[in-house]
Structures are given as structure tokens and as C-alpha cells.
Amino acid sequence: xxxxxxxxxxxxxxxxxxxxxxxxxxxxxxxxxxxxxxxxxxxxxxxxxxxxxxxxxxxxxxxxxxxxxxxxxxxxxxxxxxxxxxxxxxxxxxxxxxxxxxxxxxxxxxxxxxxxxxxxxxxxxxxxxxxxxxxxxxxxxxxxxxxxxxxxxxxxxxxxxxxxxxxxxxxxxxxxxxxxxxxxxxxxxxxxxxxxxxxxxxxxxxxxxxxxxxxxxxxxxxxxxxxxxxxxxxxxxxxxxxxxxxxxxxxxxxxxxxxxxxxxxxxxxxxxxxxxxx
Numbered sequence: 641x642x643x644x645x646x647x648x649x650x651x652x653x654x655x656x657x658x659x660x661x662x663x664x665x666x667x668x669x670x671x672x673x674x675x676x677x678x679x680x681x682x683x684x685x686x687x688x689x690x691x692x693x694x695x696x697x698x699x700x701x702x703x704x705x706x707x708x709x710x711x712x713x714x715x716x717x718x719x720x721x722x723x724x725x726x727x728x729x730x731x732x733x734x735x736x737x738x739x740x741x742x743x744x745x746x747x748x749x750x751x752x753x754x755x756x757x758x759x760x761x762x763x764x765x766x767x768x769x770x771x772x773x774x775x776x777x778x779x780x781x782x783x784x785x786x787x788x789x790x791x792x793x794x795x796x797x798x799x800x801x802x803x804x805x806x807x808x809x810x811x812x813x814x815x816x817x818x819x820x821x822x823x824x825x826x827x828x829x830x831x832x833x834x835x836x837x838x839x840x841x842x843x844x845x846x847x848x849x850x851x852x853x854x855x856x857x858x859x860x861x862x863x864x865x866x867x868x869x870x871x872x873x874x875x876x877x878x879x880x881x882x883x884x885x886x887x888x889x890x891x892x893x894x895x896x897x898x899x900x901x902x903x904x905x906x907x908x909x910x911x912x913x914x915x916x917x918x
Contacts, residue, residue, distance in 0.1 A: 646869050647816055647914035654904035655867040656859070657911060658897050660890075661875040662706045663746065664721040664736075665787065666728060667695060671751035673879075675842050695879045699729045702882015707739055709887055713894045718907040720746040720785045723769025730776040737777040742909045744783035745769050745804075754792040762792055766802050783908055785809060789831060800824045806912030814870035818915045827912035832873045834858070835893060837881040848885050852892035859897060867902070871911060 650657075667673065676691030703719075710717040719736050721743050726733055736743055747754060748765035757765070770780050783806045784799050791809040796819065799807055806827040807819075813830045820826075833839055835855050840846050858872065874893050876882065881890055897903045 645815070649914045650869065651904050653902060655862065655869055655902045656897075657869075657871045657904045657906050659871065659873050659907050659911070660710060660715055660717045660894060660905075661873055661908070662703060662710070662717060662719045662736075662741075663785070663875060663877045664698060664703050664719060664725060664732065665695070665746060665750040665877060665879065666699060666722040666724045667692065667751050668724065668749050671749070673750070675838075698877065698879030698882050699725065699732055702880075703732055703878035704735065704882075705884075705887050706876055706878060706882050706890060707735065707741075709891050709894070710741075711739060713891070713898060715894055715898050715905045716907045716910070717741050718744065718783075718909060720744040720783070722746045722750055722787075723748040723765065723772055726769070726772035726776045733773070733776045737779070742783065742907065743773065743777065743779075743781060744785055744808075744908070745773070745781040746785050747787050750787045753788055753790050754786050754795050755790045757792060759792075759794045759798070762794060763798050763802075766798055770802060782806060783808065783829075783912065785831070789833075796821045796826055797823045800826050805916050806908065808908055814868065816871065816911045816915045818917070825917055827916040829908045829911045830871055832871060833875075835873060836875040837877055837886055837889075841886070842880060848881075848889050849892075851881070851886075851889040852896065855893045855896055859900065859903070 672688040672692035673695050682688050719741050754762050773781050784804050785808045789809050800821050800823040808829050808831040810828045810830050816829045818825055819828050840851055876890050
């Protein structure tokens with residue numbers, strides 16, 4: 641891999657490829673997010689019903705609000721959804737598909753990381769999600785993102801075996817590239833974390849406006865480091881920044897970049913196509 645090589649088809653004059661991503665994560669009935677808004681964790685083994693209810697907001701309201709904002713802005717968008725959503729909130733997947741956005745797989749549920757799974761269990765979860773996605777929207781997912789961005793040692797091969805063409809659980813490059821696995825090729829679209837509500841707001845407790853301010857600092861000063869071609873993500877989790885305080889920041893971030901003549905508003909799907917054979 642030559643991380644500095646500009647993929648064929650990259651638009652001339654565009655220095656930053658900006659992807660807007662809506663992450664739709666769901667938990668099984670006996671689980672809740674490990675990080676919730678109250679901060680003080682419950683005793684081990686006790687279901688955090690507050691965090692669980694808080695997380696469901698993403699599927700009932702947050703994702704729809706973010707989809708409305710993207711639609712009004714007129715920019716492309718990509719989404720990733722837990723497989724369990726196809727069982728519990730199929731109407732959300734149908735709305736996303738009807739808006740013309742791709743739906744990438746986001747594992748089966750957020751409380752099971754591929755890194756913890758045996759190969760056979762991980763493969764079964766992938767196949768179950770594919771079947772449900774096909775049943776709800778008539779399409780197989782082509783892209784994949786693990787919860788926490790943490791795949792297993794088997795994930796890439798399993799993705800190829802199951803017909804996926806791209807993967808974003810990689811943080812080692814600025815530009816998309818092709819990975820050769822023992823099962824065949826897989827396009828890698830590097831996923832950036834700088835403009836992401838989970839680390840900025842939930843993990844480190846920054847004020848919400850740091851989200852758009854970080855992007856503003858990048859675009860206003862990008863020339864100072866030579867404006868290297870790169871991918872930048874604007875990522876929101878529907879249960880976190882799908883709320884009004886976060887939606888304001890998503891809109892502000894999109895407005896910062898959508899009309900810049902040196903920015904390419906694109907998607908992971910489009911970026912993957914630059915390097916995937918055929």
C-alpha cells in the first residue's frame with residue numbers, strides 16, 4: 641500500500657473528501673450503552689434502564705432528525721446500522737433507503753464487539769444481519785463498521801466471504817486503499833475520529849460546539865500543512881448528537897464545508913469504489 645498515492649478518479653482540485661455519517665446503534669434487550677449521560681455506573685450485573693432508554697432515542701427520533709438535516713443541506717450521506725435494528729425498527733432502515741443513502745452493517749448489536757467473538761459466531765451474526773437487511777430493504781450491505789471500530793482478527797476475511805466490498809475499521813492512512821486478504825480484496829476507507837460525537841463529547845466531555853469548532857480549525861488552517869489530500873469524517877451517533885444540542889453542531893459542521901470549492905462532499909461507498917477492482 642502506498643498511503644500517499646491519490647486514487648484514480650479522485651476529483652481534480654479537491655483536497656479534502658468529507659463524508660457525513662449517521663451511526664445507528666442498538667443494544668440487545670438485556671443490555672445498555674457502557675457510557676451514558678448520568679456518568680455514575682450502576683453495580684455490575686444491573687441493567688441501566690436510564691442509559692437504555694436514552695439510547696433508544698436514536699432510533700425513535702435522533703436518526704430522523706439527522707436525516708432531515710442532511711436532506712435539507714443537500715449533501716450526500718452514509719449510514720451504518722446494527723443488524724438488530726432490522727428486527728426492532730425496520731421503518732428506520734426503510735426511511736434511510738428511501739432517502740437514497742447507503743446502509744452499511746454495524747455488527748449485530750452494539751454490546752457485542754467482533755474482537756470478543758469466536759469466528760463462527762461472528763460469521764453467523766454477519767449472515768443474520770445480511771438476511772434481515774435484504775428482507776427489509778431488498779439490498780445487502782456492502783460496507784461494514786464494528787462497534788468501537790474494533791474488528792476481530794477474522795473480520796476482514798469474513799467480510800469478503802460474505803460479499804462485502806469495503807471496511808472502515810482502519811485508522812492508518814489518509815486515503816482509501818485496497819487490502820488483499822486470503823479470501824480476496826477489500827477496500828479500506830480510513831475512518832477519522834476528529835469530528836465524532838462519541839470521543840469529543842461523550843468520552844472527553846467537551847462542550848458540543850467543540851465539534852464544529854474542530855472542523856473549522858482544520859479547514860481554515862489546512863493550507864498551513866500543505867493541503868494534503870485526505871479523508872475527513874463528520875460523524876454523529878443518532879442517540880447522542882441526534883438530540884437538538886448535537887443536531888445544531890451537525891448542521892454547523894456541514895455548512896462549514898459543503899460549499900468550499902476544494903472540498904469533495906462524498907461517502908464511504910463512493911470512496912471505496914475508487915480502489916475496489918471492477
